[in-house]
Amino acid sequence: MNRNQTVPETFIVTEPEQAAALLHPVRSEIISLLKEPRSATELSKVMNDSAQKVNYHLKTLEKVGLVMRAGTRNVRNLVEVLYRSAGKTFLLSDSLGLSQETIRKLKGQTALAHVLSLTEKIKxxxxxxxxxxxxxxxxxxxxxxxxxxxxxxxRQAFLQDYSNMLSELIKKHHDPKQGKSTTFHVSMAMYPKPEGGGTT
Known part of the structure; x- marks a missing residue:
């Protein structure tokens, strides 16, 4: 990828190694800082960390495909490699089969990413x-x-009440024998309404 190429809006995380990298606090911070091309030296200054350590994490992220090279530039007779994130946002694939506990550990907008993941599943x-x-x-x-x-x-009180109500409804109408009955998938998603009003 060169500096003029557009970063995809969404990157689908399909490999366990990629999910593990997102769980790592330093690596997730690096990814968040690479919406625009930056070198290991630039990142180290922003993160107040050594360039050697940042470069190590960059190599790992590049290996699993979460960041990629975006070109080079000359700085005081030295060639610096520039990196960009593989996407502006990261979406966990259902194929990963991550537990809810693991998903909760993901920082940033993981809850919203899970909403997107659910949306893709429904689609x-x-x-x-x-x-x-x-x-x-x-x-x-x-x-x-x-x-x-x-x-x-x-918000927590509403979610608890809603969850309890839904559990009671399912308990009331669910057919435990599952003989000739049809199994339905029931989902709930809740998120703040976008300032622009969202889509209709």
Whole structure:
């Protein structure tokens, strides 16, 4: 990649080694600083760390494909290698099979990335269902709503109440025998409404 190439908006994390790199605090910081090309020397100044240590982590990130070379430049008769992140945001693939505990450890916007991951799963499932359907309507439902919450405590209380209510509904209507019944996937996603109003 040269300096003029555009960094993809989203990079799909498909390998365990990539997920492990995102879990590493120093490496995740490096990735966040590489939205624009930078050298190991530049990164070391921003991070207040040694160039040798930063370069070591850069090599590891390059090896697993989370950063890539974006060209070189001459600085005082020395050639510096420039690096860029492989994407502006990183999305965990369902194929990774990461536990919820591992996902929670990811810093930055991991919760939102998980929402994106869920969205992709729903999209793939919907396409598969449409391909399997033979002129029959697929039983499905979507519910959207908005609510205003003052802070973290209210948000947590709402999520707890919602989770309890949903658990009771599932317990009430779920067919434990699963004989001729159809299994449905139920999901919930919650996130702040974008200032611009989001998509409609």
């Amino acid at each position: 793939r499932d919907a396409v598969s269902l449409m391909e399997e359907a033979e002129n029959e309507e697929i039983p499905s439902a979507v519910m959207e709503m908005e609510l205003s919450l003052l802070g973290v405590e209210e």
